[in-house]
Amino acid sequence: MASVIERTRTTTTSEQEGLLLARYLLRASDVPRDALERFETGCEALFGAGSNAEDLAFCRFVTRRPWSLPYLDAALGILKPQTLLRKKLFLMLAVLEAMPQNVAAFTPRPAPIAVVIARLLALGISSGFKALAGVCLYPFARRSP
Amino acid sequence: MRLTDGVIVVGSGASATAAAFPLVRAGIPVLMLDVGNVDDHYAAVIPEKSFTELRGSDPGQHRYFLGDDFEGVPFGQVRVGAQLTPPRRFIQRDAERLTPMNTSTFAGVESLAKGGLGAGWGAVAVQFDDHDLRDFPIRLRDLAPYYESVAARIGVSGAADDLHERYGNCSCLQPPLELDSLGASILDRYEKRRAAMNQMGVYLGRARLAALSRDLGVRRAQSYHDMDFYSDREQSVFRPAFAVDELRQFPHFVYAKPYLVERFCETDGGQGIEVAALHTESGRRETFKARRLVIAAGTLGTARIVLRSLERYDTPVPIVSNPYTYVPCIHLPMLGKAVKDRRHSLTQFGVILEPGPRSARRVHAQAYSYRSLLLFKIVKEAPLPVAEGFHVMRELMNSFVILGIHHEDRPAVTKRCVLRKAKDGGPDRLEVSYKNPQDVEREQASAEKVLLKAFRKLGCWPLKRIHPGNGASIHYGGTVPMTSEDRELTTTPECQLRGTSTVFLADGSVLPYLPAKALTLTLMANAERVGVRVSRELAWKEGQRS
Ligand SMILES: Cc1cc2nc3c(=O)[nH]c(=O)nc-3n(C[C@H](O)[C@H](O)[C@H](O)COP(=O)(O)OP(=O)(O)OC[C@H]3O[C@@H](n4cnc5c(N)ncnc54)[C@H](O)[C@@H]3O)c2cc1C
Numbered sequence: 078m079a080s081v082i083e084r085t086r087t088t089t090t091s092e093q094e095g096l097l098l099a100r101y102l103l104r105a106s107d108v109p110r111d112a113l114e115r116f117e118t119g120c121e122a123l124f125g126a127g128s129n130a131e132d133l134a135f136c137r138f139v140t141r142r143p144w145s146l147p148y149l150d151a152a153l154g155i156l157k158p159q160t161l162l163r164k165k166l167f168l169m170l171a172v173l174e175a176m177p178q179n180v181a182a183f184t185p186r187p188a189p190i191a192v193v194i195a196r197l198l199a200l201g202i203s204s205g206f207k208a209l210a211g212v213c214l215y216p217f218a219r220r221s222p
Numbered sequence: 223m224r225l226t227d228g229v230i231v232v233g234s235g236a237s238a239t240a241a242a243f244p245l246v247r248a249g250i251p252v253l254m255l256d257v258g259n260v261d262d263h264y265a266a267v268i269p270e271k272s273f274t275e276l277r278g279s280d281p282g283q284h285r286y287f288l289g290d291d292f293e294g295v296p297f298g299q300v301r302v303g304a305q306l307t308p309p310r311r312f313i314q315r316d317a318e319r320l321t322p323m324n325t326s327t328f329a330g331v332e333s334l335a336k337g338g339l340g341a342g343w344g345a346v347a348v349q350f351d352d353h354d355l356r357d358f359p360i361r362l363r364d365l366a367p368y369y370e371s372v373a374a375r376i377g378v379s380g381a382a383d384d385l386h387e388r389y390g391n392c393s394c395l396q397p398p399l400e401l402d403s404l405g406a407s408i409l410d411r412y413e414k415r416r417a418a419m420n421q422m423g424v425y426l427g428r429a430r431l432a433a434l435s436r437d438l439g440v441r442r443a444q445s446y447h448d449m450d451f452y453s454d455r456e457q458s459v460f461r462p463a464f465a466v467d468e469l470r471q472f473p474h475f476v477y478a479k480p481y482l483v484e485r486f487c488e489t490d491g492g493q494g495i496e497v498a499a500l501h502t503e504s505g506r507r508e509t510f511k512a513r514r515l516v517i518a519a520g521t522l523g524t525a526r527i528v529l530r531s532l533e534r535y536d537t538p539v540p541i542v543s544n545p546y547t548y549v550p551c552i553h554l555p556m557l558g559k560a561v562k563d564r565r566h567s568l569t570q571f572g573v574i575l576e577p578g579p580r581s582a583r584r585v586h587a588q589a590y591s592y593r594s595l596l597l598f599k600i601v602k603e604a605p606l607p608v609a610e611g612f613h614v615m616r617e618l619m620n621s622f623v624i625l626g627i628h629h630e631d632r633p634a635v636t637k638r639c640v641l642r643k644a645k646d647g648g649p650d651r652l653e654v655s656y657k658n659p660q661d662v663e664r665e666q667a668s669a670e671k672v673l674l675k676a677f678r679k680l681g682c683w684p685l686k687r688i689h690p691g692n693g694a695s696i697h698y699g700g701t702v703p704m705t706s707e708d709r710e711l712t713t714t715p716e717c718q719l720r721g722t723s724t725v726f727l728a729d730g731s732v733l734p735y736l737p738a739k740a741l742t743l744t745l746m747a748n749a750e751r752v753g754v755r756v757s758r759e760l761a762w763k764e765g766q767r768s
Binding site: 155167176184 | 277295558
């Protein structure tokens with residue numbers, strides 16, 4: 078893929094944020110450059126009007142500690158679903174979904190019902206554990222300087 | 223001043239165009255005044271391909287799926303009109319600026335588009351029967367011939383099944399659109415459990431849609447591209463804008479835009495009418511003169527024009543709007559199953575809950591599958607981490623059925639709109655307050671329980687009930703209702719505005735209440751009835767003159 082951001086390339090803060098969110102969502106290291114540009118434009122269009130201090134603190138926290146993103150996302154999904162970090166995740170998800178190269182990732186995969194139930198259970202359990210860990214991080218993240 | 227020796231029709235929506243046809247066909251000059259916004263942005267960027275082909279090949283798909291300004295990426299509560307994708311957003315353009323509304327209790331949607339709200343409607347096209355019309359001052363026999371001719375003109379498809387009688391008979395019915403895999407699975411289960419379902423008062427049947435299964439004139443049969451929420455390329459789904467273009471073939475029909483009609487005034491001792499309108503581009507005010515005026519500016523738009531013209535600022539008038547609940551369900555038998563790619567995006571089947579011990583009123587629901595509105599929108603609804611939520615929703619998507627439940631709505635003192643005069647030289651504001659009495663809400667909740675219980679028997683497990691808010695059905699009516707009683711701010715059963723001799727109303731404003739069924743086919747049939755009434759009156763006057 079020609080326009081892929083490599084791990085080593087120097088990036089701007091919002092590109093870094095986009096890269097982090099896209100890698101988390103797709104569980105892939107290569108992210109098309111278009112996705113990051115579109116994410117940046119989307120952030121300007123949708124969240125340009127300014128955000129509150131707590132919203133920004135969550136974003137800062139995960140940018141500095143990328144490992145914390147899955148946990149904080151899980152906790153915020155329950156505690157503060159409308160926070161900026163979650164909105165940015167949805168925006169990135171939308172951007173990635175509307176790209177032809179990701180169509181397979183967004184298309185349902187037929188499988189025997191037992192497999193589907195097993196997958197759903199696994200996803201439920203992992204969400205639960207992540208949310209627990211995220212709730213522990215939450216007080217630190219919301220005050221991230 | 224511009225003169226027409228015929229009729230001015232205000233608006234270009236489903237109602238206005240239906241009123242215009244009989245007039246134009248009778249040879250009467252018609253001047254249609256409309257704001258008439260159009261989509262001049264997206265239509266050209268959507269290739270004529272199926273959803274699956276576009277998803278896999280079009281690098282520009284983000285433009286119409288998400289919008290150039292990301293207007294298709296919603297945040298917050300479930301919004302009104304989830305099907306209003308970026309290419310449909312022009313429907314609401316300028317409405318807030320030119321026809322502002324003050325309300326904290328009503329999520330009203332108004333349109334100043336060519337074709338009005340019909341430019342994005344879901345095309346459910348069902349008739350009211352005598353049960354639905356029981357407290358109207360007209361009966362089914364008054365509407366029946368017009369249902370028939372409207373259906374022949376716009377093309378309606380459906381089946382002779384359990385809902386046939388309830389949706390109304392029609393000799394020109396096209397065969398139903400094909401079912402998708404999910405719809406077929408649920409209807410198949412219904413067939414096997416019909417007796418038990420019917421005992422609960424629940425009846426299911428194929429969707430009755432203003433969408434073609436066979437070509438009709440220049441319009442083509444449904445292509446099953448699943449792009450109905452984005453594009454009108456094949457014109458399978460009826461849009462009132464097509465009717466405007468058809469009307470323009472007549473030399474004595476004129477479509478004039480962008481005119482925002484502000485008020486009317488009767489002249490010549492009630493023999494003629496003057497209409498004042500704002501040219502919204504130049505800011506110029508113009509006057510038009512005609513023999514009759516038919517107003518079909520939408521339920522709220524018509525109320526504005528009537529109240530302003532009669533100088534009835536600060537006077538409350540009623541409003542009704544079908545209470546609406548969305549219920550996403552999982553149809554367990556489809557879990558993990560592959561589904562047909564060939565499908566349309568419209569409703570798959572309809573449901574009627576007949577009145578019974580748990581619900582005194584009829585309830586109407588439509589069932590939709592979920593795909594072309596994209597996965598990210600439903601991931602947002604789950605309290606899961608986004609990465610897991612996206613995988614969960616992907617697993618569930620093929621088994622997702624979304625029920626849209628509509629309830630009947632009757633006027634009440636707690637549901638009112640009032641026109642307030644602008645103090646700052648800006649446009650007048652319509653204040654809407656809407657609250658249903660608690661006993662009515664309880665009754666609706668209990669009817670929903672019955673319906674969802676029946677759906678569990680069909681293998682559909684409801685996940686949650688979502689109330690998108692009052693007004694979210696985008697079915698509005700009752701602001702200047704037709705009645706046999708001689709009351710001000712009402713119309714006669716023929717839809718003539720009381721206190722005038724030349725003004726007729728021809729949209730949802732005249733419906734005294736809203737039965738649970740989708741209203742627009744009735745709006746069109748009634749508007750055609752009004753058009754016929756006016757054309758006969760003018761023909762009779764003409765006969766007397768000569
Ligand atoms: C997403 C969506 C889905 C829907 N699905 C269904 C469905 O499946 N079945 C169903 O029955 N109904 C459905 N509806 C409702 C349906 O669209 C409306 O009931 C119907 O279109 C109303 O038509 P109308 O002509 O009466 O009014 P409108 O569509 O509101 O048209 C008003 C017209 O008047 C013009 N106008 C307004 N004010 C002025 C003015 N002052 N001067 C000049 N012109 C003016 C506007 O430009 C417009 O052309 C849906 C609506 C939406 C938005």
